[in-house]
Amino acid sequence: MVRLLRYLFYGCFIRLIVLIVLGLNVRHRHRLPKFGPAIVVANHNSHLDTMVLMSLFPLRLLPKLHPVAAMDYFLGSRLFSWFTLKVVGILPIKRKVERGDDNPLEPCNQALREGQVLIVFPEGSRGEPEHLQSFKGGIARLAENNPAVPVVPVFLHGLGKALPKGEAVLVPFFCDVFIGEPMSWTGDRRSYMHQLDERMKLLAAEGNFPTWE
């Protein structure tokens, strides 16, 4: 029943909004992972980011697709938690780690061992619309823990215009989705973060975006 609801939510409702109200210019779609385990990382400007990334994958992969999301934000009331966990299908992690806690990334490692595809926003929060923020280091830690898992960087543009943080009215815009080559583990975190940063900047430079100030 819940599975059916999830298929309806992503297969009909979200696809309708993403493909008709918004509309996507996708570049290099073939670089998306075709099976798990894999990690998709993207910049983050809007709640729509997750929805757009989820709708890029074929529906048969849906049971394996999980956006990694902040526990403190997405697990609220019981109904909301049920919706985010069961229908949206988030994998909740802790943003603030306290002394004595287990590795906060352990649920992600576990999911990757099970062959899932994780969607991660290493900027940590949605931030200012249409500005790239630097990625937080957790993604390097995750890659280090799972060196064999490919990481696919994705640059998103326009979703912060369509539905930015703190706005309730969705305004239609065509959005750009530029998919990068899968990256493998470089051997140490610092060079890994550097490479990821460079890849994102290169992807962003593929576009010719109008100003939005």
Place this chain on the structure above:
Amino acid sequence: MQLDVSSAVLWSLGGLYGILIIASLVVMFLLWRGPDKDQTELVQRIRSWWYIVTIFTFAMVMSRHVAVVFFAFVSFLALKEYLSIVPTRRADRRVLFWAYLAIPLQYYWVSQAWYGMFIIFIPVYVFLLLPMRMVLIGETKDFLRAAGTLHWGIMTLVFGISHIAYLLVLPQERNPSAGGAGLVLFLVFLTQFNDVAQYIWGKLLGRHKIIPKVSPNKTWEGFLGGLATTTLLAFLLARWLTPLAWHWALLAGVLISVAGFIGDVTISALKRDIGLKDTGSLLPGHGGILDRIDSLTYTAPLFFHFIYYLHY
């Protein structure tokens, strides 16, 4: 309400498929002749044409309302593409939302055949309302540029394109052989045909550039060749699809060809200003939807008022 699709309209739609089949055969022949030549764009272009013609046919034969909704959707896609490529102000996000709302309203007036409202809603009410909404938000930096950009988009892509839909609701009895659908086919087919004809004549004979600063590939030979071919075709088709007498049909052909050219280069100027080659990627081989309906932004209102003055 069922649109009474006349046999003239059905024959013309069939003719479109005939042209598509011939075009596809020519492309296959080219692929067979030179298998090492890259024809990807041409192949994509023809494939997109198949989709466009099929959706267009479906909209035209279903019912008048379906056809009106179809053109409303074309306006929506075009306005969305436009607002996505031109610079807009963050402060105007809500204003853009109101601009989108003009689309269902404008096409509602069309579906009700309320001519008075159809003709003043955007030039008067939307024109006055949007700047007021912008002033209420209070951002004055680049105010004029933002207001001008938005109005230009709504006028060409919503007001202009909605004239095609209004042809459908004109009194059917004034064009007994084909009705409003016949006028739409005449306008849309000749406009698109003219684009292709100008392109082909330009490829075959093009020497003298016509407007090098805006569109370096356009030539006088292409323009005049297209003009002659389109005018001839207008003359041949008018008796089946329109109530126009032969001399007016020739003039309609000239009007569509010249206006189509101007619409085309106007969107080219816009793209050159922004620094884009295509306006989007919705129609593989063509570019965006603006690349496809550029000529119609000029031909639709001009042909509409031409025929409205003469016959309605």
